[in-house]
Amino acid sequence: MTATPRVLLVEDDEVIREATRMALERYGFPVDTAADGLEGLELFRARRPDLLLLDVMLPLLDGVGLCRRIREESQLPILMMSARTDPIDVVSGLEAGADDYVTKPFETAVLVARIRTVLRRTGLQAPAAAPEPPRTVREIDGLQVDTDALDVRVDGRPVPLTPTELRLLLEFTAAPGILLERQTLLERVWDYAWGADTRVVDVHVQRLRAKIGADRIETVRGFGYRLRRLRGGGT
Template sequence: MSPPPVRVLLVEDDELMRRSFTVALERYGYRMRAAADGLTGLELFREQEFDLLVLDVMLPGLDGIGLCRRIRETSLVPVLMMSARGDGLDVVAGLEAGADDYVVKPVDTYVLVARIRSLLRRATYAPLPGPGPDTGDVLVFGDLTVDTAGMVVTVAGSPVALTPTELKLLLEFAAHPGVVLERHTLLREVWEYGWDGDSRVVDLCVQRLRRKLGRDRIETVRGFGYKLRR
């Protein structure tokens, strides 16, 4: 029995681009819904379940940044932002709002599909290789516990809600406690980028993890990267 098609919500105000992306992604087998503004996109999101959202930054009414924040109030669904200003504040604002990744417009369909597939893979995990220290599938770092079988993270006994990208990043740190992981390594292992990836996605995702897990949990090693404190 084949799996159900992936449900994608695209919010893009440019009519030509919205239609083009919708048709192209449907050819790849995605079940598409589309909206031309942020408020309509929010209504569609609340009406039905989606497996992934693609949000343009510049939207009438409610922009993509505000829409992402509203969605993150209730959902951990993967979010891919589209920005026409790849080196501007849009990228930072979108990632700070809770987006998992971004692409810069104009974007080729094959690039968009590659980023969508990468995001969807993060939403389906296998346990970390090997058991945790004397705790089976549960890795313990002070009051932080990571259940790699159930994919449950707790701090001081309280569960912590993480997006798929945040969880995969934490799993990468947890698999190498005390080891400095360079940004390009994290881009490759978590975001599936090559050397041309934007390290800002790493830095801002680490910031979000720190807010949820505690600021001292992940240490910055200047000039190199980050490491999880044992």
């Protein structure tokens, strides 16, 4: 048994993976990360973590399959994560050997509480409880983006976004009022190099506008886009 249980987080979405890793580390958990099921299996065997936090929908080897493979070798605690709430998905994960199931998006404090509960069942000691770290919330004229919980609201109303739309919005809210060129967005959001078709940016900006308000994102013709401050203020 290690002094501080080490978590292996297997999540293919980079935004969710990094946000979850940083949140768990603020609570004292050492975290290794993998972006697909096969990498997760390799890291499990190399690092021998104390707890596995596992997304259901993974490339190369899905979460249920990975859970079964690991259960052939270990009885470490496994928590499944998924944005899908179909009972069949929940049952499949639990029948594969998972100890618990968390639905995305989740509050960090809720996830940590679930982790502590599973660790207690297996006799492992979690890091000492500490007050929840301050939340990072970007708020601009009624648009709220919680970068820890990955929660987006407009005038208090939850706004469901795809992972790509969320990455795009995070770029805009990190630099309100600043022009972001299409090529810059391609590199930061899609990891595309020079020469890629910038129309993919235009399509996703239109989708994002439809969800958060068309007047919030201004087109700078021939260059790119910027997030507008509708009332000339904001934090």
